[in-house]
Amino acid sequence: MGTAASTNADTSSHGSEDHAGGQLYVSLKMENYRLKGELVPHVYGSAPLVGSWDSSKAVRLSMERESTFMWELSFVVPPNHETLDFKFLLKPKHGNVPCVVEEGPNRQLIGGTLQGDQDSAMFKLSGDEILEYKVFIKADRVSPFDLAASWRAYQENFQRSTVRGIPDVSIASATEAANEIGSQASLELDIEHYVVPAPSSANSGPVYAANMTETPRSLARTGVFSRNDSSLGSSHSQKDLGASVDRPGGMEVIAPETAKLSLGSGLVESKSVGTFSNMQKQEGHRGLFVDRGVGSPRLMKSSSSSAFAVDVKLGSEAKNSMPAAAGAVAAGAVADQMLGPKEDRHLAIVLVGLPARGKTFTAAKLTRYLRWLGHDTKHFNVGKVIDSLFFISLLLFSCYYSRVRDIAVNSVCSIEGSSMELTRILNYDTYLTLIDMMQTADFFSGDNPEGIEARNEVAALAMEDMISWMQEGGQVGIFDATNSTRKRRNMLMKMAEGECKIIFLETLCNDRNIIERNIRLKVQQSADYAEEYDARWPDFEAGYHDFKVRLENYEKVYEPVEEGSYIKMIDMVSGNGGQIQVNNISGYLPGRIVFFLVNTHLTPRPILLTRHGESRYNVRGRIGGDSAISDSGELYAKKLANFVERRLKNEKAASIWTSTLQRTILTAGPIGGFPKIQWRALDEINSGVCDGMTYEEIKKNMPEEYESRKKDKLRYRYPRGESYLDVIQRLEPVIIELERQRAPVVVISHQAVLRALYAYFADRPLKEIPHIEMPLHTIIEIQMGVTGVQEKRYKLM
Ligand SMILES: Nc1ncnc2c1ncn2[C@@H]1O[C@H](COP(=O)(O)OP(=O)(O)O)[C@@H](O)[C@H]1O
Ligand SMILES: O=P(O)(O)OC[C@H]1O[C@@](CO)(OP(=O)(O)O)[C@@H](O)[C@@H]1O
The missing domain is CATH 3.40.50.300 (P-loop containing nucleotide triphosphate hydrolases)
Structure with missing residues (x-):
């Protein structure tokens, strides 16, 4: 990558790189599956940047936890210190001494090339115990522009970035969450301690x-x-x-050319039970219903705004419209309209x-x-x-x-x-x-x-x-x-x-x-x-x-x-x-x-709804994707496991449902003792071509899509993706199964999906669904029973 990259033990390019321009960008990683106490890997070495061999200064270069077992640090070597001697050392998280310095000779990086092939670091602990880390060292020469872009991305997302392919820019301090992970005290066991009030519109009291x-x-x-x-x-x-005025009208109606479509008048009632369409009155002219949501699946030139104009009219002005539904409901409605009395x-x-x-x-x-x-x-x-x-x-x-x-x-x-x-x-x-x-x-x-x-x-x-x-x-x-x-x-x-x-x-x-x-x-x-x-x-x-x-x-x-x-x-x-x-x-x-x-039945049982632990994409403000969870997400996973094990300790038949995306599966990971079921229907709303983008990026690069969604988030369908109405349709079997289950269920899913599920239990109107607050690291407990539905919330972090 970049102008002239060098890799481990790649001496062939040595010498030429000094003149290649750019700066030396070093990424160090250490991996160990057998974590030891609260020792945090650090780096110290010859250059002032890495503490001039003063271990007390190495605190500035503590490595950051990239995942549970991997630590990472990256930094830029100034041009006048392109020969760098360094070593890894382990420091206790709290206090500076005693540090444990790795065994063996100093490591040496000259002009971006690592000398020797030490791909592990050995530490001798007290009692002659040896702790071994696998080591990955990468040095690249990058242009100042790439560095600046990477840094900007980091500043925006508070997460390492790989802008233009450069590895990462990171900070030299362990995150708060990582600090918390080791702390047993933070895994508070009194679950009542975490109760928070439900939003005022929710049914938190008994419902008659x-x-x-x-x-x-x-x-x-x-x-x-x-x-x-x-x-x-x-x-x-x-x-x-x-x-109810919640009749947004979920369908775009395309009528044959000859049949004049009159919106807002000439309503034809559907023959299906409870369905109506804004079709022309003339007998024999059957309209064609296209369940498109709002927004356009076309990528080259979006017509979502015009589709929206039609739909808004249907939603706000027309009294009799198709049900605000998609998929099977709409198909059933159309079929019944054609056939029923x-x-x-x-x-x-x-x-x-x-x-x-x-x-x-x-x-x-x-x-x-x-x-x-x-x-x-x-x-x-x-x-x-x-x-x-x-x-x-x-x-x-x-x-x-x-x-x-x-x-x-x-x-x-x-x-x-x-x-x-x-x-x-x-x-x-x-x-x-x-x-x-x-x-x-x-x-x-x-x-x-x-x-x-x-x-x-x-x-x-x-x-x-x-x-x-x-x-x-x-x-x-x-x-x-x-x-x-x-x-x-x-x-x-x-x-x-x-x-x-x-x-x-x-x-x-x-x-x-x-x-x-x-x-x-x-x-x-x-x-x-x-x-x-x-x-x-x-x-x-x-x-x-x-x-x-x-x-x-x-x-x-x-x-x-x-x-x-x-x-x-x-x-x-x-x-x-x-x-x-x-x-x-x-x-x-x-x-x-x-x-x-x-x-349906009345057996009392709780249903626990929660989003996955914070994902890496959440940290960066990116939507969709299938990223792993962040440190803070991992901490939540542990707390959730603790909570579930206590809350459902006498519930032998309880089960844990996740989506098929790894952020929910990882969040369920630490929960023991209950069967786990992956449901594709619980996957997050499919954001189609916008998957992986930030909202800012969508606004900048696809302003029409951004505006269409803002105006009608319920029915807006991402190009090649889904709308909230689509999500509701695919969740219907989940609702039926939740109604049918007699044992408690923990549903670990995603923001949009949980909004839709929660709206069902809390009886919230369709139009509110996309705007329901669904915070991370919070459990919504829905208690089903003879008096109806009650809600309780726990905020674990
Ligand atoms: N299918 C059912 N058979 C018997 N009891 C039921 C049934 N469904 C609900 N219940 C219980 O009956 C209680 C009283 O119900 P309610 O709907 O007020 O009765 P009704 O309207 O028939 O007078 C409810 O709180 C619920 O616990
Ligand atoms: O409908 P909006 O408000 O965009 O919320 C849905 C979005 O929530 C996110 C987070 O922004 O869910 P998730 O936490 O499951 O990743 C996105 O992936 C998803 O597109």
């Missing part, structure tokens, strides 16, 4: 599924649900208060089951899964409606119904405010009696015609609400109520005619203990909820009694589903020995739903 659902618009507009409904706040528009464009999953059978829990989980896959899905919880004093009051007094409802619809006041509006119309005593009545189980009795009527009214209103939401572009509505009589279900089927396909999802449980546990859990959650907000059961005992009576009332009239398309989940809590029965189910999405439900 019923409270996570959205409020029907007819209520939302009144302001009755003014408390926990984040759905009513920033993430939802005024017009469509209940529906008209009403199959929308799917209603109608829950059926007695109280405390896990309906709301299952509905919330299914909503989370479908949204994560990119389907516009919404959970309509009729029970939540019934829980509103105000709304029940409206319905029970049907004579006042329409008048009061008008007031409610136009009202924007809070619960208290709305109640006051009511009392202005109703006599105050009547209002209080009404509230008393709906607070008892009588309201749910099969012998109480007023109660039945009121509940049917609420269900019909919620169904109406769901259908209007679908007409505006919603794809999958999850209709959550007991729906326990055939009459009620017939009413719903009638309402759905020509609007959407209905699948009943019945949850059955024959285990009295589980039902008892569920009741207690529900009453407790409702009581907790009542502390902050007005609700039915502020007192546990009263609530428990009321719930039991209410349950008996339902049991008397309950009619299991035997009609239409249905999925029955029977005793599926443990995931062991339960049953799923399906009837008349077809299509891509219904198939996926069945598959998902077959694999």
Whole structure:
């Protein structure tokens, strides 16, 4: 390399090099697999640069740890000292003495050529113990420009550089991390010591599924649900208060020339369940869907910016767009669109089951899964409606119904405010009696015609609400109520005619203990909820009694589903020995739903998510690649092993999952006692032609790509690489397997992949995924269990 390089024992070029220009660049490496205590290799020698044979000055030339067993030092020899005598010595990490100098004669480097062939260094330790290192010495003549470039790269990345092929420029001090490696004290064993708060938006507390659902618009507009409904706040528009606005629209639509493509208008609904496309209206002109993400796979001249312009329009302006999905989901959607009947464009999953059978829990989980896959899905919880004093009051007094409802619809006041509006119309005593009545189980009795009527009214209103939401572009509505009589279900089927396909999802449980546990859990959650907000059961005992009576009332009239398309989940809590029965189910999405439900269960277990230890590319700010881990990454690997062994010490069936890239495999290396599984699906987002570049380099050399990604990171696909949506698609089997596993799993993966996995558990909208904070050297523990998902974080370094 360079102008005139010399290698070990290459004497032929000696002499000519002095005149060859440039400077002598020396790289020394020592390797030993049998590390001894805390001895750090150093160099000292004849030139002032290497301490003028003063071992105390050799501290400036301590070698740096390149990997666990390799030490490295490189330096530039000034032109007037091109004859260099030197030796290696070992110094204890803490304190200067005693040093151990290598045995044998001095090593000599003349004009870049090493004299002799000593390729090992022997050190005599106390008690005549001999320690031998393998030695690699390389000297090259490099131009000042190359040196400067190498130095600059080093300064930028804080890591040795090989710019223009020169070896490395390094600093003469061991890194902090290397110092830490030997220190047992740093491997703190008290795992609670490392707990850090989860980000505020995460579900770190127990999650009550019923409270996570959205409020029907007819209520939302009144302001009755003014408390926990984040759905009513920033993430939802005024017009469509209940529906998620996270409909980025994931596909570019290419229509034949003749068929005029009109974006934002002429929406054609897909025949697949829950899919829509911005295609032309004309019958017979079928568009061609190209799942391109944003960005262009073309290398010569990128058209990503124009593709982006189209996609942005789809995402922000068009109401009805393809699901924000790629791959199989999109393919299934397109296929169903071509083949399915008209009403199959929308799917209603109608829950059926007695109280405390896990309906709301299952509905919330299914909503989370479908949204994560990119389907516009919404959970309509009729029970939540019934829980509103105000709304029940409206319905029970049907004579006042329409008048009061008008007031409610136009009202924007809070619960208290709305109640006051009511009392202005109703006599105050009547209002209080009404509230008393709906607070008892009588309201749910099969012998109480007023109660039945009121509940049917609420269900019909919620169904109406769901259908209007679908007409505006919603794809999958999850209709959550007991729906326990055939009459009620017939009413719903009638309402759905020509609007959407209905699948009943019945949850059955024959285990009295589980039902008892569920009741207690529900009453407790409702009581907790009542502390902050007005609700039915502020007192546990009263609530428990009321719930039991209410349950008996339902049991008397309950009619299991035997009609239409249905999925029955029977005793599926443990995931062991339960049953799923399906009837008349077809299509891509219904198939996926069945598959998902077959694999879910409630066995409590933790899932630990972590990125690999810091990689060499992370240090340099380079993306992708398959680099090894840095010193600090190695330290994390040790700490992680320690943590996992303690955290999962009684979990014999736990397993460790890594990607196929060495930074995750190396991070898992020190963990003992558990099987390790490599998953290709867990590999980092494929950055295609940008692999190995820094973000700065991409910005400089491929500004269009850089800008496209910045504008729409979720859908941007690296040329010849992947988008976040692609990553989500390939992670679906991982999610299913995580749901299915009953033992703990440690997932050691990468930034983008973990963002996507975490978003599933934390129920974060698709558009947030690429921006979720996913720090290095931190473990996110997801606790799965009967109350849903909880999160805890540990920062080990
Ligand atoms: N398939 C199921 N069978 C029985 N219990 C379940 C099932 N799925 C979840 N659960 C449990 O039931 C509890 C109460 O569930 P919830 O969804 O509130 O009941 P429901 O909506 O039927 O009244 C949940 O916290 C969960 O622990
Ligand atoms: O989507 P962005 O924010 O670029 O994050 C993904 C990037 O994270 C990195 C680190 O920058 O992951 P990793 O730590 O697994 O190497 C890159 O390899 C990867 O391209």
